[in-house]
Amino acid sequence: MNFWDVVAWFFWVFVFFAYLMVLFSIIGDLFRDHKLNGWFKAIWIIFLIFVPFLTALVYLIARGRGMSERQAAAIQAAQSAQAAYIREAAGTGSPADDIAKAKSLLDSGAISADEFASLKAKALAG
Secondary structure, X not given: OOHHHHHHHHHHHHHHHHHHHHHHHHHHHHHHOOOOOHHHHHHHHHHHHHOHHHHHHHHHHHHHHHHHHHHHHHHHHHHHXXXXXXXXXXXXXXXXXXXXXXHHHHHHOOOOHHXXXXXXXXXXXX
């Protein structure tokens, strides 16, 4: 094997993995799309099996915009779910609750007036 054989091998491995990523993206999009009938999903899958490159190209051309919109919606839903989980796990409620907690810490002597002012400003800002 010479140098160019190795380069060609790496190129074809890259093409194969890129194709697998496109294929799995298409399959994921098919099952994410709730508007598409089950029979049409089955037809797309059958064509992906028997005429893979042409079907992937046609799918990306015909349904590419909807594919990106569904992906963006899924990402947005995941981000909002993560943010809700973080807020729940952190125990932060409304700014009034945070200020009330800081006031109770100030009254108990656990924090100073400067720390209370900082916590109050942080609660009102976020």
